[in-house]
Amino acid sequence: MTADFLIIGQGVAGSVLAWILDQRGCSVLLADDPALPSASSVAAGIVNPLTGRKLVQTWKADELFPFLHQFYVDIEQKLGVRFFYPKNIYRPFRSEAEKNDYLAITTTPEILPYVSHGVDNQLYSAYINNPYGGLEVRQAGWLDLNEFVRIIKGYFIRKSQYFEGSVSYNDLIIRDKDILWKDISIGNVIFCDGVQGRENPLFNWLPYNPVKGQILTAVVENYPIKTIVNQGVFILPIRDGLLRVGATYSWHDLDWQTTDDGRSFLESKVQALLKIPYQIVGQHAGIRPSTKDRRPFVGMHPNYPSIGIFGGLGTKGVSLAPYLAEQFARYLLDGEEIEPEANISRYVSLL
Numbered sequence: 001m002t003a004d005f006l007i008i009g010q011g012v013a014g015s016v017l018a019w020i021l022d023q024r025g026c027s028v029l030l031a032d033d034p035a036l037p038s039a040s041s042v043a044a045g046i047v048n049p050l051t052g053r054k055l056v057q058t059w060k061a062d063e064l065f066p067f068l069h070q071f072y073v074d075i076e077q078k079l080g081v082r083f084f085y086p087k088n089i090y091r092p093f094r095s096e097a098e099k100n101d102y103l104a105i106t107t108t109p110e111i112l113p114y115v116s117h118g119v120d121n122q123l124y125s126a127y128i129n130n131p132y133g134g135l136e137v138r139q140a141g142w143l144d145l146n147e148f149v150r151i152i153k154g155y156f157i158r159k160s161q162y163f164e165g166s167v168s169y170n171d172l173i174i175r176d177k178d179i180l181w182k183d184i185s186i187g188n189v190i191f192c193d194g195v196q197g198r199e200n201p202l203f204n205w206l207p208y209n210p211v212k213g214q215i216l217t218a219v220v221e222n223y224p225i226k227t228i229v230n231q232g233v234f235i236l237p238i239r240d241g242l243l244r245v246g247a248t249y250s251w252h253d254l255d256w257q258t259t260d261d262g263r264s265f266l267e268s269k270v271q272a273l274l275k276i277p278y279q280i281v282g283q284h285a286g287i288r289p290s291t292k293d294r295r296p297f298v299g300m301h302p303n304y305p306s307i308g309i310f311g312g313l314g315t316k317g318v319s320l321a322p323y324l325a326e327q328f329a330r331y332l333l334d335g336e337e338i339e340p341e342a343n344i345s346r347y348v349s350l351l
């Protein structure tokens with residue numbers, strides 16, 4: 001048996017790359033070990049072109065956002081499923097001063113396409129603390145990541161191209177013209193193993209800077225707001241009466257355990273923002289595969305040109321994966337350049 005690609009890890013990175021290569025006509029084996037933790041199964045899945053307190057444009061937003069909207073909708077249409085929900089993000093101003101700052105920032109030509117000022121603040125005021133009003137960020141939304149991963153997994157299972165279990169680096173036999181894995185001759189192996197890449201002997205020289213995050217699930221009654229609300233924390237309505245609230249950021253205690261501190265932090269923020277009662281029904285923790293320079297890791301191993309990595313997607317995997325996976329596929333199949341800021345060749349001196 002032969003395959004063009006073996007993709008190891010099926011979070012958002014592996015799912016998106018496997019899909020793109022499959023659609024380009026390649027034979028792709030997709031492998032994932034459900035016993036290992038996955039950031040994608042914890043993440044809120046929000047895509048947001050303007051982030052942080054200062055409404056900073058996401059890196060390469062002008063390319064990433066039109067591409068990702070089209071990408072996820074295309075899969076939905078091809079497979080007759082639904083997992084992507086475009087939505088505005090409502091940002092209530094914290095003060096009159098912040099309102100003036102934001103109004104100045106949002107008149108600049110690069111920010112203007114992402115902002116809507118014609119917001120009906122009244123709509124929010126019974127539910128959200130917004131004494132100074134707010135603005136809405138456009139081209140945003142959320143991907144139901146668990147559903148997306150489930151659908152892509154089902155697609156590859158139906159093609160008999162899915163392997164459930166761990167792929168050990170020791171099981172890969174690197175030969176001159178291919179890689180042998182379980183008697184299968186494979187053209188290229190691409191690791192999409194998320195933060196577990198730090199323990200991958202082939203790529204552990206890359207400078208990760210993992211960030212732990214926690215998120216709550218809450219139930220509310222009679223909450224008609226359809227947008228995502230964001231002020232320090234986000235409130236994401238995922239279904240009628242069910243909200244996701246997050247997230248925390250921590251560079252220490254890098255485990256996958258939830259903590260009382262994480263919950264208290266998120267609750268203090270949500271209490272300041274949400275005017276109606278809520279009940280916490282869930283809490284999850286995960287580790288974001290962030291990198292020292294906050295740019296992804298894309299490319300082939302300098303010494304083993306048939307083994308690559310697609311990872312380091314940090315806090316924004318859902319936004320980054322489609323555009324960068326498309327670029328990676330063009331590199332692999334057409335010999336085009338990988339975005340230099342994301343190409344792992346920038347770290348070759350660390351090897």
Ligand SMILES: Cc1cc2nc3c(=O)[nH]c(=O)nc-3n(C[C@H](O)[C@H](O)[C@H](O)COP(=O)(O)OP(=O)(O)OC[C@H]3O[C@@H](n4cnc5c(N)ncnc54)[C@H](O)[C@@H]3O)c2cc1C
Pocket residue numbers: 008009010011012013014031032033034035036037038039040041042043044045046047165166167168192193194195196212213214215246247248284285286287288289310311312313314315316317318319
């Ligand atoms: C609390 C929290 C909130 C977040 N919110 C958002 C958000 O709103 N929007 C957003 O874009 N991002 C968000 N993120 C970040 C997001 O989770 C990541 O960017 C993204 O999930 C990374 O995807 P990945 O596929 O690279 O890694 P992962 O999702 O971790 O997937 C790696 C996969 O590889 C598998 N694997 C590893 N090693 C092997 C092996 N040897 N054999 C087989 N399988 C293997 C694992 O089982 C896992 O399924 C959030 C993260 C956290 C923790």
